Amino acid sequence: MSKKTLTLMSKDKQLFNIEEHLAVQSVTIRNMVKEDGASSVIPLPRVDSETLALVIEYLNRQQAPEEDEDYVKKFVDERGEIPTLLELAQAALDLDIKKLMDAACMKVADLIKDFTLEEVREALRIENDRTPEEEKAIRDEFQWAF
Amino acid sequence: MAGRKKITPAPELPPEILLFHILPRLPAKSLLRFKCVCTQWRSFLATPLFANIHLHHATAADRREKLVFCTIGSTSPCNFLIIDCEDGLVAQPRCCPFPGFAAATVTSSVNGLACMGIWKNAQEFSDLILWNPLTGEYKTLSRPVDRKCYSTSFTALGLYHTRTDDDYKILRINADSSVYLYSLKSDSWRKLESELDYHERIPYAADHHHLLDESLHFLMKLKTRYLIIRLDLKTEKFTKIAVPSTCPYGCLRFVVGKGCIQLTIFKADLSSGTRTIEEWLMDGGGNWTKVVNSSCSIQDSSFQGPLYLMRNGNWLMCTNNGICKVDPAGNNAKGHHLSSTPPIIVTYQLGIYIETFVSPNQYVH
Numbered sequence: 001m002s003k004k005t006l007t008l009m010s011k012d013k014q015l016f017n018i019e020e021h022l023a024v025q026s027v028t029i030r031n032m033v034k035e036d037g038a039s040s041v042i043p044l045p046r047v048d049s050e051t052l053a054l055v056i057e058y059l060n061r062q063q064a065p066e067e068d069e070d071y072v073k074k075f076v077d078e079r080g081e082i083p084t085l086l087e088l089a090q091a092a093l094d095l096d097i098k099k100l101m102d103a104a105c106m107k108v109a110d111l112i113k114d115f116t117l118e119e120v121r122e123a124l125r126i127e128n129d130r131t132p133e134e135e136k137a138i139r140d141e142f143q144w145a146f
Numbered sequence: 147m148a149g150r151k152k153i154t155p156a157p158e159l160p161p162e163i164l165l166f167h168i169l170p171r172l173p174a175k176s177l178l179r180f181k182c183v184c185t186q187w188r189s190f191l192a193t194p195l196f197a198n199i200h201l202h203h204a205t206a207a208d209r210r211e212k213l214v215f216c217t218i219g220s221t222s223p224c225n226f227l228i229i230d231c232e233d234g235l236v237a238q239p240r241c242c243p244f245p246g247f248a249a250a251t252v253t254s255s256v257n258g259l260a261c262m263g264i265w266k267n268a269q270e271f272s273d274l275i276l277w278n279p280l281t282g283e284y285k286t287l288s289r290p291v292d293r294k295c296y297s298t299s300f301t302a303l304g305l306y307h308t309r310t311d312d313d314y315k316i317l318r319i320n321a322d323s324s325v326y327l328y329s330l331k332s333d334s335w336r337k338l339e340s341e342l343d344y345h346e347r348i349p350y351a352a353d354h355h356h357l358l359d360e361s362l363h364f365l366m367k368l369k370t371r372y373l374i375i376r377l378d379l380k381t382e383k384f385t386k387i388a389v390p391s392t393c394p395y396g397c398l399r400f401v402v403g404k405g406c407i408q409l410t411i412f413k414a415d416l417s418s419g420t421r422t423i424e425e426w427l428m429d430g431g432g433n434w435t436k437v438v439n440s441s442c443s444i445q446d447s448s449f450q451g452p453l454y455l456m457r458n459g460n461w462l463m464c465t466n467n468g469i470c471k472v473d474p475a476g477n478n479a480k481g482h483h484l485s486s487t488p489p490i491i492v493t494y495q496l497g498i499y500i501e502t503f504v505s506p507n508q509y510v511h
Contacts, residue, residue: 083157090163101167109171117182124164126184135182141282144238145178 006033007041008056014049015041022059027096046094051087054079058100072099076107082123085111165190170199173210174280174501197503201257204500213454213462214240214252214260214279214497226279231454231498234462234469240279244286250275254305254316254355258502261305261316263298271296276305276314276330276506279499285506287316287328290335294320301342302364304355308379314506317355317362317377331509340384342375356402363407365389365400372398374407390426390434401455409434410461410474412452423461423474438474454498 004020006029024030032042044052063071079085085104092101112120117135121128139146169177169191177200181188190196213229228237242250242262249265259276262284266272274296277284289296301319308315314330325338355364362377374387389398389409400409407428414421425438453469454462460471 086159086163087157089167090159093163093167105163105167106171108168112168113172113176117179120180120183125158126187128183129185130182130188134188138178138181142178144240145175 008052009041009043010047010049010052011045012049014052016049016052016056018056018059025059025097027098029095044091044094047091048087051084051091054084054088055091055095055097055100058097068099072103075100076103080107080111082108082111161186165196166199170196170203174200174204174503177503178280191503194505194508197505197508201502201504204502205257211454211498211500212237214255214499228279229453229462229469231462232456234471236469241282242277242279242284243282244275244277244284252497253303255497255499256305256314256357257307258500258504259305259314259506260497260499261303263303265298269298271298274316278502278504278506280501281503281505283505283507285330285510287330288333288335290326290328292324292326292335292337294322294324295326295335297321301366302355302375304362304364306355306357306362313509319364330506333509338382342384356400356407358402358405358407363387363400363402365398374400387428387432390436399452399455408455410452410455423472425474440474453496 005017006020006023008016008018008023008029010016020033024033029042047055058072058075061068061071061075076085076088079088085108089101089104089108092098092104112123115123117128120126165186169180169187172180177191181191211231213231214226226240226242228240229235230237244250244262244264251263251265252260253263253274254261258280259278262275262277263271264273264275270293273289274287275284276287295318297320299321301321301323302317303319304317306315306317307313311331316328318326318328319342320326323340323342325340325342326335327338328335355362357363360379362379364375364377366373366375372389374389376385376387377383378385398409398411400407402408409426409428411424411426412421413424420441422441423438424436426434426436428434451464452461453464456462456471459475460473463470463472
């Protein structure tokens with residue numbers, strides 16, 4: 001008997017096949033399969049094809065359970081770029097793949113924890129809407145942290 | 147920071163991933179700086195919701211604890227030292243914002259809050275204060291009707307958090323064995339009925355307490371022996387647990403690790419120049435098993451006080467010359483020197499805490 005396959009469709013309409021028993025590591029997909037059998041294509045309108053390819057690679061891993069923790073860590077380490085990791089974290093959040101989401105978020109936190117304020121704003125595309133006076137007040141209050 | 151990083155800007159994503167999933171995983175020190183990033187971060191970092199999510203991550207299995215204690219006799223408000231429990235490094239002293247800092251004691255600590263006793267005189271505290279050494283927020287607790295509760299001599303004084311009703315509570319066992327419970331939510335004290343009666347107990351000998359399986363455990367020092375008392379938080383009943391070995395005052399530490407109570411017994415025999423370390427684990431039935439028994443020679447007679455059981459199984463110790471770590475199973479008597487600190491630390495005034503944004507004023511509306 002051949003294993004049942006699901007088809008996932010990315011934001012940019014690319015199709016990816018994955019065996020159902022691997023795909024249901026995603027709680028979101030598991031619930032969809034339970035509800036309607038998910039015989040047709042599952043659209044993922046917030047995930048682009050590059051990110052979905054990564055998610056599929058992760059779901060297809062063949063690790064022994066005791067090596068899984070190390071695998072997830074290494075998996076996100078090898079994709080050390082913040083934009084890639086953020087997309088991956090968002091996809092893992094949408095698809096409810098807890099381990100992958102945890103690892104990707106932890107990696108981003110590790111990468112930015114020593115950034116200067118300017119670097120954080122630049123890396124995360126945040127506009128500085130604070131006045132220099134407000135910043136100085138915080139610097140003075142928590143001198144030891146700066 | 148040396149060298150500017152090459153940064154590729156992030157994709158456009160909903161803000162939740164940053165606010166709810168990335169920020170709570172950052173170390174507290176980074177978060178204090180990142181309050182300056184933008185107004186949205188500044189406001190979100192100040193919410194009880196963020197404090198709770200961050201606390202959840204900060205109390206995970208690989209949490210990084212700190213020791214906080216005050217340097218005695220200092221006239222500066224910045225007399226609180228913080229030691230990192232895993233590397234032994236001493237951080238810049240913290241200033242405490244409340245009055246009476248010159249004579250304050252860390253009595254107990256949980257979830258990033260320290261319960262400080264402000265000394266009125268040698269016999270009595272003028273106030274108990276809940277203080278978050280990270281954010282500087284503090285709250286002066288309402289005074290109990292029974293003045294015994296603010297006596298500086300007590301059997302137990304423990305701050306703990308209860309998950310079921312999300313409240314911070316203080317259990318106080320007075321020298322006359324009367325028991326009081328303080329609740330932060332109601333900012334009030336109430337008396338507990340108990341049959342405790344320990345006349346042979348040594349005053350000024352409160353030790354750290356630990357919450358395990360919905361019970362609060364205290365180590366009590368009696369004149370001739372030690373005893374662990376356990377308070378079941380649901381039934382509010384006390385039980386006594388015998389301790390496996392006898393030893394002189396001040397040589398015993400108890401901690402909770404891997405879900406069970408562990409006792410470490412340090413004995414120094416200066417006449418023969420040897421020190422022994424025993425480690426005991428207790429099972430659910432109150433039976434003890436010895437897991438480590440090591441002995442080694444001490445090269446000098448310097449004072450060594452155990453401070454903290456590190457994640458790698460080593461003990462962080464304070465000595466006349468600073469902080470060092472000692473491997474109980476190893477044979478290095480002097481230990482590995484980590485940092486220089488003020489020569490004398492009064493170990494029973496230490497609080498062990500994690501850096502969180504939990505506010506002592508969270509229940510004030």
